[in-house]
Amino acid sequence: MSDPVNLKLAVLIDADNAQASIVDGLLAEISKYGTAHVKRIYGDWTLPNLGSWKETLLQHSIQPMQQFRYTKGKNATDGAMMIDAMDLLYSRNFEGFCIVSSDSDFTRLAQRLRESGMTVYGFGEQKTPEPFVAACDKFVYTEVLREDSSTDATTRKSGKELKRDAKLLTLLRGAVDSAADDTGWAALGMVGTAIAKRSPEFDSRNYGYAKLSGLLKATQLFDLEERAAGRGAHKAIFVRDQRNNVGA
Incomplete structure (x- = not known):
């Protein structure tokens, strides 16, 4: 068994449910748990709302995965991430997964990965539904990862x-x-x-x-x-x- 703090990790980011401002803190946090051998981010890159992510992908060697929205109001990104996660699982090249999203749709995916012996790290905002949080081995709220976050007296609980x-x-x-x-x-x-x-x-x-x-x-x-x-x-x-x- 590998060292639990040096796992081979696959990082899957839901661009529709994560902000680019967390990327530096996110990757630094992931490095505490292992090495990211795959870093993929999913979304419809033809739309302008993902512009902030586009500027950071090359710098951090994150591979953008194009997913068109086939039906208005439906999130095709989730399905693409889940399919890729299972493909990566069956490749047997990884020991853990990092799922970056605040979407409860990934609850079953986290459960399935853990059932297969994978360590699952979740990353999402405080609004993330509890079932997804509980389905992960560890869950980090991304508010503490943003560039403008701090742990000074203005935010510290007395x-x-x-x-x-x-x-x-x-x-x-x-x-x-x-x-x-x-x-x-x-x-x-x-x-x-x-x-x-x-x-x-x-x-x-x-x-x-x-x-x-x-x-x-x-x-x-x-x-x-x-x-x-x-x-x-x-x-x-x-x-x-x-x-x-x-x-x-």
């Missing part, structure tokens, strides 16, 4: 706001608890893995924090501790729910 988010706290505490040892401490990396399994759309950047450690610290509900990992200089972060801080 500790008070985070504490009012019951769903978030349940997720964080559950992940820490599942990854913790008998002392209540858990390696941050294992906590991140547990969160991803429970909530594919979770991303600390959605709350204005570049890293999970920053988000956990901001809640003021967890203890964080940096420890040396082995004999080398490398250090790892460990986290503990303060409710387990008995007698400390």
Whole structure:
């Protein structure tokens, strides 16, 4: 099995449901998970509304796939992407797929790819329907990938706001608890893995924090501790729910 952070990936972009302003952030994000061996973008390139994409395709070596709209009001792009995805799946040359769209029509495609052992990364706007989000191994909201996005104080959730988010706290505490040892401490990396399994759309950047450690610290509900990992200089972060801080 290949290294999970160096998968051979096929990137399929729905030009009708994605903005060109995300392309730099999108490709940088994808590089965290593997190498994009195929990068294709689908749409009717005879129409002017895709003009912003045309300027970026050559620069980023993204192959445009022409799909005419045979019937007004019908999205033929989705069908073309699905057919290509299955062709790529059966080629057995890939280990994962990146589907870039906010369209729920790709829910079944994501499910089918995962059934075949593929890792599926979804990328779409916050408006993306929940079934598509849940069908992916991981889902990244593209608002955090845009050129004008930031994680500064103007967008960051305060500790008070985070504490009012019951769903978030349940997720964080559950992940820490599942990854913790008998002392209540858990390696941050294992906590991140547990969160991803429970909530594919979770991303600390959605709350204005570049890293999970920053988000956990901001809640003021967890203890964080940096420890040396082995004999080398490398250090790892460990986290503990303060409710387990008995007698400390």
